[in-house]
Amino acid sequence: MRLWLLPVASGALFIALWYGVRVYSGLQSWILPTPLEIMEAAWRERTRLLMAAGNTALGALAGFLLAGSLGFLTSLLLGASQSLRASLYPWLLVLQMTPVIVLTPIIVLWAGPGLPGIITVTWLISYFPIVANMTQGLLSTDLNLVALFRMGNASRLQEILLLRVPSAMPYYLAGLRIAATLAPIGAIFGEYMVGNSAGGTGGLGFLVYSYNTQIKIPALFATALTSCLLGFIFVAAVALLNWAVLHKWHDSFERHDH
Amino acid sequence: METPEPIVNFHSVTKRYGSGPVVLDNIDLTVCRGDFVTFIGPSGCGKSTVLKLVSGLSPWTTGSVSVLGAVPRAARDRQAFIFQDATLLPWLTTQKNAELALRLRRMPAAERTAKAREMLALVGLDRVREYYPRQLSGGMKMRVSIARALTLAPQLLLLDEPFGALDEMTRNHLNEELLALRAQSPFTAMFVTHSVAEAVFLSNRIVVMAAGPGRFHAEVAVDFGYPRRSVLRERPEFQTKVNEVSRLLHQVEEVPA
Ligand SMILES: Nc1ncnc2c1ncn2[C@@H]1O[C@H](COP(=O)(O)OP(=O)(O)OP(=O)(O)O)[C@@H](O)[C@H]1O
Ligand SMILES: [Mg+2]
Numbered sequence: 001m002r003l004w005l006l007p008v009a010s011g012a013l014f015i016a017l018w019y020g021v022r023v024y025s026g027l028q029s030w031i032l033p034t035p036l037e038i039m040e041a042a043w044r045e046r047t048r049l050l051m052a053a054g055n056t057a058l059g060a061l062a063g064f065l066l067a068g069s070l071g072f073l074t075s076l077l078l079g080a081s082q083s084l085r086a087s088l089y090p091w092l093l094v095l096q097m098t099p100v101i102v103l104t105p106i107i108v109l110w111a112g113p114g115l116p117g118i119i120t121v122t123w124l125i126s127y128f129p130i131v132a133n134m135t136q137g138l139l140s141t142d143l144n145l146v147a148l149f150r151m152g153n154a155s156r157l158q159e160i161l162l163l164r165v166p167s168a169m170p171y172y173l174a175g176l177r178i179a180a181t182l183a184p185i186g187a188i189f190g191e192y193m194v195g196n197s198a199g200g201t202g203g204l205g206f207l208v209y210s211y212n213t214q215i216k217i218p219a220l221f222a223t224a225l226t227s228c229l230l231g232f233i234f235v236a237a238v239a240l241l242n243w244a245v246l247h248k249w250h251d252s253f254e255r256h257d258h
Numbered sequence: 259m260e261t262p263e264p265i266v267n268f269h270s271v272t273k274r275y276g277s278g279p280v281v282l283d284n285i286d287l288t289v290c291r292g293d294f295v296t297f298i299g300p301s302g303c304g305k306s307t308v309l310k311l312v313s314g315l316s317p318w319t320t321g322s323v324s325v326l327g328a329v330p331r332a333a334r335d336r337q338a339f340i341f342q343d344a345t346l347l348p349w350l351t352t353q354k355n356a357e358l359a360l361r362l363r364r365m366p367a368a369e370r371t372a373k374a375r376e377m378l379a380l381v382g383l384d385r386v387r388e389y390y391p392r393q394l395s396g397g398m399k400m401r402v403s404i405a406r407a408l409t410l411a412p413q414l415l416l417l418d419e420p421f422g423a424l425d426e427m428t429r430n431h432l433n434e435e436l437l438a439l440r441a442q443s444p445f446t447a448m449f450v451t452h453s454v455a456e457a458v459f460l461s462n463r464i465v466v467m468a469a470g471p472g473r474f475h476a477e478v479a480v481d482f483g484y485p486r487r488s489v490l491r492e493r494p495e496f497q498t499k500v501n502e503v504s505r506l507l508h509q510v511e512e513v514p515a
Contacts, residue, residue: 151315167348249390249392
């Protein structure tokens with residue numbers, strides 16, 4: 001049996017179950033729409049959904065890129081200076097445990113409504129996992145390799161650029177992978193919170209808000225589906241990057257001979 | 259014959275890590291240019307520590323150490339270290355790995371490429387220059403490591419159980435290759451191993467160490483001369499030497515630490 005058949009089968013089973021619940025429970029369409037009703041709603045609302053997805057993607061991407069680059073630089077600083085690390089790293093870990101979503105109203109208040117607020121929320125939510133992972137990676141360099149660089153009279157800069165950064169890449173990419181799942185969530189939640197002031201061209205978070213107030217439940221499900229697709233694109237892009245950077249040398253891409 | 263020039267000198271050297279126990283106790287040692295000195299002894303007796311002191315990777319506690327007429331760290335540019343695992347950077351190809359030591363010295367790219375190519379050819383790896391470490395066997399990785407060390411044309415080569423993880427046949431091959439390489443670009447060697455046969459095959463001097471605290475127990479001269487070929491291992495005098503060193507090792511291993 002082919003392995004890809006399994007998720008297809010389980011997916012089909014899930015949809016069948018969905019119809020079963022709908023039919024036998026007597027729930028109404030506005031509580032539990034069928035997958036077909038959701039697809040119809042998606043088609044009806046396609047322009048709004050696409051526009052909104054575009055807006056959300058913009059905020060999520062900007063926040064994600066900001067987190068990716070600032071996270072990289074922060075980790076370099078933390079990795080290079082022990083005293084800086086000692087004074088900041090514990091707090092970063094604490095901040096990572098703070099659900100950024102709770103802070104969203106405050107962030108929106110400070111950064112301003114619309115895109116700036118949304119980008120800030122997205123950045124914050126994706127930043128900490130990147131810093132935590134990458135810093136861990138910079139500190140986990142193989143001690144034998146460090147000794148090799150010492151023996152070669154390597155400068156501090158050479159040690160960082162030629163040894164520590166490359167060996168931290170798998171960690172950095174793991175951080176990016178977490179960030180990629182969080183960035184669209186951050187953007188959507190940011191939009192949800194600032195939705196009112198963002199005007200008619202809001203993102204998916206704004207659509208959730210407006211469909212909810214209009215009790216357009218199938219459209220709400222369609223929005224969820226769209227968000228899901230957007231998240232998938234983010235994760236797939238990072239997976240591709242991960243492959244491009246690591247597949248030639250990293251053990252996680254070791255080919256197994258069956 | 260001219261008197262050999264001493265290039266490593268230990269004078270009453272004691273070593274402890276931090277405030278830990280004495281790891282090396284009152285060591286005196288002179289290594290002369292052209293020597294191939296092997297250190298053998300029970301685990302934990304301080305063999306690796308001796309090499310770390312010579313390379314300046316770790317400081318000694320009392321006494322004095324001089325290497326090539328300088329303090330160890332200042333002599334680093336004239337020595338190379340080959341570690342037990344090949345210490346290749348997994349993200350670099352064989353070629354780039356072989357270039358690394360020269361790259362750290364900021365040698366221009368074209369020059370170091372040529373130099374590394376030449377050394378890889380010497381260890382028989384010209385066909386896998388574009389392979390990554392994970393595509394190489396253990397023996398091939400070790401060859402890359404040797405090639406990388408030799409690009410520096412070191413006067414002093416430190417080897418800490420470089421072939422410990424290899425099977426006996428590969429190990430014998432690499433022993434012969436190492437001696438062949440030494441005939442081409444002469445270096446003085448300080449070598450650590452657990453294999454008596456390897457020690458006898460490679461060295462002109464074998465230092466047997468004892469543990470608790472680490473100290474020199476006895477020194478054995480191996481005067482077979484060079485070059486040496488694999489048939490040497492079948493000679494009776496080779497076996498006699500192996501027995502002699504083994505007996506010394508039994509002495510130090512039977513003493514409870
Ligand atoms: N970095 C270190 N910090 C503290 N103690 C150490 C350190 N390195 C080695 N030691 C101690 O020094 C002693 C000698 O260690 P060393 O590694 O030199 O032994 P060795 O002869 O090379 O052993 P092996 O044959 O197992 O490699 C051991 O007791 C060890 O516990
Ligand atoms: Mg050792």
